[in-house]
Amino acid sequence: MSILKIIIVVLEALFALNLLIFVHELGHFLAARWRGLKVERFAIWFGKPIWSKTFNGVEYALGWIPAGGYVSLPQMATMEAIEGKTDEKAEQLPNVSPLDKIIVAFAGPLFSFLLAILFAVIVWQVGKPEGxxxxxxxxxxxxxxxxxxxxxxxxxxxxxxxxxxxxxxxxxxxxxxxxxxxxxxxxxxxxxxxxxxxxxxxxxxxxxxxxxxxxxxxxxxxxxxxxIAKPVVGDVLTNSPAHLAGLKRGDEIVAINGDKILSLLAVEYAQELMTNKSIPPINLTVRRGTEEFNKEILAAAPTTPTNFPPIFGIVWLDKTNHTLTYPGPWEQIEASAKQIFATVGAVINKKNDIGVQQLGGAVMIIRVYTNFFQSEDGWRWVLWFSVVLNVNLAMLNMLPLPVLDGGHILLSFIEVVRRRAVNPKILNYIQSGFAILLIGFMAWIAFYDVGDWIRNSRSERRANEPIMFAPKK
Known part of the structure; x- marks a missing residue:
C-alpha cells in the first residue's frame, strides 16, 4: 500500500472515531445552552489546544491528547488539570439546579445512543457482512x-x-x-x-x-x-507446485487424500507437515464448477525469499463464506449492550483469565476502523462497528464514577440529598485526580494497542513479501 493510501485510510479512521466523540460532546453542549449554563470551551481531545477558535463567547479547540473530548462548564464539576483553568469560577456564576446538571450530563450518552440508532437503521437497510x-x-x-x-x-x-x-x-x-x-x-x-x-x-x-x-x-x-472457511483458490504463484498441478482461481479444495475438509487450515496443515522431507505428496480433490478431479501435489521451497519453508504456492480467496444479513435496529442495539455487560462481567470475574489488560482503547479502535476501510465492504463494517461503539460510549459513560457523565448525575443526586452543592475546590481535586488516573489507564492500554499493531504490521509485511519459484525444466 502506498504512503498516500495509508495516510488517507488513517485519516478516515480518525474521522470516524472523532465523529462519535463530537456527537457525544454536542449533546452536552446543546443541553447546556438550552438550560442556560455558561459554556467556555468545546474541545475534542484533551490537553493544551493545538488549534482553537472563539465564536460567540465559546472557545472551540482540538487538544493534543487523543483521549475523548469535553465541554467546559464552570457551573458543573470541572477538571482544571485536564481542561485548564476557567475564566469564571462557579462561585461567580448563578447557581444551577441539580435537575439542569442531570439533563446536561445525560445528554451526552443520549446523543451517543441516538447516533447508534441512526447507524443501526442504516445497517438494517444496507446489510452487515457475515461469515x-x-x-x-x-x-x-x-x-x-x-x-x-x-x-x-x-x-x-x-x-x-x-x-x-x-x-x-x-x-x-x-x-x-x-x-x-x-x-x-x-x-x-x-x-x-x-x-x-x-x-x-x-x-x-x-x-x-x-x-x-x-x-x-x-x-x-x-x-x-x-x-468453516472454504479453501477456494484466489491465485497461484508462477512455477509453484500449485501452478504446475494446474490449479486455477476459483478452484475449491474439497478433500485431502479422500478425506473431506471444511477449512483452508487443513491444506495449510498438510503443507506445514511437508517441512519434513520424508512426507510423500498428497492427493487433492478439486472442484471446478460442476466437475471434480484429483491432483497430486508436493510442497516446494521457493527461491525467494531464501530459507522460506516449502509451500504449495496457493493464495486463498478471501471471505468466501460472507453473505449480507439485515439485523433490525433493536437487535443490533441489544446485541451490543449484551456484549458490553458480558465484557464487564468477564473483567471483574477473577475466576477467568480476562482482565483490564485485554481491553482496547483509542488506538485499537483506530486500528479496527483502518482495517475495515481497507477491506471489501469496509464501509458496511464501519457502520456496524459504529453501532457497537456508540452503545459502548453511552453505557460506560453512565457509570457513577468521577469524570464520567454518571458521576455528574450521582453528584447532582447527592446535592439534592444534602441540599447544597459539593465544595467546588474539593470537587475539582476529585475530578482532576480521576481524570489523570483515567488518562494514565488509557495510556497503559495504548501501550499494548500500539505494540499489537506494530507486531501485526510486521507479520503482514513478511506475509506480503514477494515469493518466487525457479522455472521447472
Missing part, C-alpha cells in the same frame, strides 16, 4: 494432537453448549460464541456438548495459553480449533 463463523457454531478445523482433538472433537461437529452456556455462533463479538465461552471459561477442563451424525456427545478439552513477553498482553485460553 460462517458469525452464523453457525460448526467446527471447520481441529488441530491434530491439540487439546480439542485429544478430547474427541472433529471438524464438522456442531457445538451446542460450552460450560453449560448455549452456543449460537463460532466467533465473537457475540457472547454466545464458541470462542468467547472458551476464553471466559473458568475450570481446568472445558465442558463441550456437540452434535455429530445426529447424536449428542460431550468432550472435556483442557486449554493452552501461549507464553508472552512483558510488553505483550497476556495470552487467553485456546483449544486449537477453527470455523
Amino acid at each position: 460462517a463463523a458469525d452464523v453457525e457454531p460448526v467446527l471447520g478445523w481441529v488441530t491434530p494432537e491439540g487439546p480439542a482433538w485429544k478430547s474427541g472433537l472433529r471438524a464438522g461437529d456442531k457445538i451446542l453448549e460450552v460450560d453449560g452456556h448455549p452456543i449460537k455462533t463460532f466467533g465473537p463479538p457475540s457472547q454466545d460464541s464458541i470462542k468467547w465461552r472458551i476464553i471466559t471459561s473458568e475450570g481446568t477442563n472445558i465442558a463441550v456438548k456437540y452434535l455429530r451424525d445426529g447424536k449428542e456427545a460431550m468432550a472435556y478439552p483442557t486449554y493452552i495459553k501461549q507464553k508472552t513477553s512483558w510488553y505483550e498482553r497476556r495470552a487467553l485460553r485456546q483449544v486449537y480449533l477453527g470455523p
Whole structure:
C-alpha cells in the first residue's frame, strides 16, 4: 500500500472515531445552552489546544491528547488539570439546579445512543457482512494432537453448549460464541456438548495459553480449533507446485487424500507437515464448477525469499463464506449492550483469565476502523462497528464514577440529598485526580494497542513479501 493510501485510510479512521466523540460532546453542549449554563470551551481531545477558535463567547479547540473530548462548564464539576483553568469560577456564576446538571450530563450518552440508532437503521437497510463463523457454531478445523482433538472433537461437529452456556455462533463479538465461552471459561477442563451424525456427545478439552513477553498482553485460553472457511483458490504463484498441478482461481479444495475438509487450515496443515522431507505428496480433490478431479501435489521451497519453508504456492480467496444479513435496529442495539455487560462481567470475574489488560482503547479502535476501510465492504463494517461503539460510549459513560457523565448525575443526586452543592475546590481535586488516573489507564492500554499493531504490521509485511519459484525444466 502506498504512503498516500495509508495516510488517507488513517485519516478516515480518525474521522470516524472523532465523529462519535463530537456527537457525544454536542449533546452536552446543546443541553447546556438550552438550560442556560455558561459554556467556555468545546474541545475534542484533551490537553493544551493545538488549534482553537472563539465564536460567540465559546472557545472551540482540538487538544493534543487523543483521549475523548469535553465541554467546559464552570457551573458543573470541572477538571482544571485536564481542561485548564476557567475564566469564571462557579462561585461567580448563578447557581444551577441539580435537575439542569442531570439533563446536561445525560445528554451526552443520549446523543451517543441516538447516533447508534441512526447507524443501526442504516445497517438494517444496507446489510452487515457475515461469515460462517458469525452464523453457525460448526467446527471447520481441529488441530491434530491439540487439546480439542485429544478430547474427541472433529471438524464438522456442531457445538451446542460450552460450560453449560448455549452456543449460537463460532466467533465473537457475540457472547454466545464458541470462542468467547472458551476464553471466559473458568475450570481446568472445558465442558463441550456437540452434535455429530445426529447424536449428542460431550468432550472435556483442557486449554493452552501461549507464553508472552512483558510488553505483550497476556495470552487467553485456546483449544486449537477453527470455523468453516472454504479453501477456494484466489491465485497461484508462477512455477509453484500449485501452478504446475494446474490449479486455477476459483478452484475449491474439497478433500485431502479422500478425506473431506471444511477449512483452508487443513491444506495449510498438510503443507506445514511437508517441512519434513520424508512426507510423500498428497492427493487433492478439486472442484471446478460442476466437475471434480484429483491432483497430486508436493510442497516446494521457493527461491525467494531464501530459507522460506516449502509451500504449495496457493493464495486463498478471501471471505468466501460472507453473505449480507439485515439485523433490525433493536437487535443490533441489544446485541451490543449484551456484549458490553458480558465484557464487564468477564473483567471483574477473577475466576477467568480476562482482565483490564485485554481491553482496547483509542488506538485499537483506530486500528479496527483502518482495517475495515481497507477491506471489501469496509464501509458496511464501519457502520456496524459504529453501532457497537456508540452503545459502548453511552453505557460506560453512565457509570457513577468521577469524570464520567454518571458521576455528574450521582453528584447532582447527592446535592439534592444534602441540599447544597459539593465544595467546588474539593470537587475539582476529585475530578482532576480521576481524570489523570483515567488518562494514565488509557495510556497503559495504548501501550499494548500500539505494540499489537506494530507486531501485526510486521507479520503482514513478511506475509506480503514477494515469493518466487525457479522455472521447472
